[in-house]
Amino acid sequence: MLTEGFNFEPSVMNEKPEIGIVSQLKNRLPTGLINESINLESFIAEAKIEIESKGYYIAKKLITQDWYNSCREQSIKYFDGLNSNTNDLPTALRGSICAGMADSLGYEKNKAWHIYRYCGFRWNRPNQDLVKIIKTSHSLSRIRNVIYGTSEDYGDFIEENNFFTYTSLSLYPLKGGFLNKHIDFKRSWNIQPMIHFKVELTHKGQDYKEGGFYITDKLNRLICVSDLVRPTDVIFFEGSQPHEIAPIGDGDYGRMAFFEIPASVTPASRECIYAGDGYSFPKKILSKLLTKIP
């Protein structure tokens, strides 16, 4: 993922988690998602330390096996049902998001990436074919927020600074699906780099033979995360660390994974003329133009 038009306010990012926020988080996670053997307080404390020191953390067996299986089945079924003619698909979404836009499934093959990507927005009714994945994405976003230090529902709604989050489910196809190495945050921006999570639903060595998710950690080591991640694990990492999807090799499935993308809606997409009764057409046009002038 490249930069998605973030618009953070440092004062929000530095906010300390409220006392009892982990208890509140627990109450808002669906039953059956998190492995019962996981102590959420210890897990979050360990994740913070690991991410701070290495730039990434793999939460082993965070999700229950049944829950994970449901997500994997949904993803495989969804992409199996795709029309094989990629010309019928729009370009995969990347970059500016307008508030209220429709969910989309796109495809792209160029010098930067080769991918099928589904994007689901909270303002739309959840895609019933992917409802388990979407629910998981929203829940893990809350856990990510607590690790990060914001309120647990940060990005559930469009915030005052236009920040929000949305679900991205991707398929990097066999024999060449990839995403160039990139960073999502620059240190020079002087903001706390957002933590991403990823749930891999197909696995290197099992579903495909080569490639996968790589990250350069804070010790400057190139880590093939997909070599380390097994079903039910969740990856957390700082978007400021260089990361990529190396070309996917042969196998039964490509690389399928989902996460909740931190993004911003375009300011213009939130503007509207609420009153216009009695306005002449030219006056409506003029009024609309004036709202665009800062």
Ligand SMILES: [Fe+2]
């Ligand atoms: Fe990215």
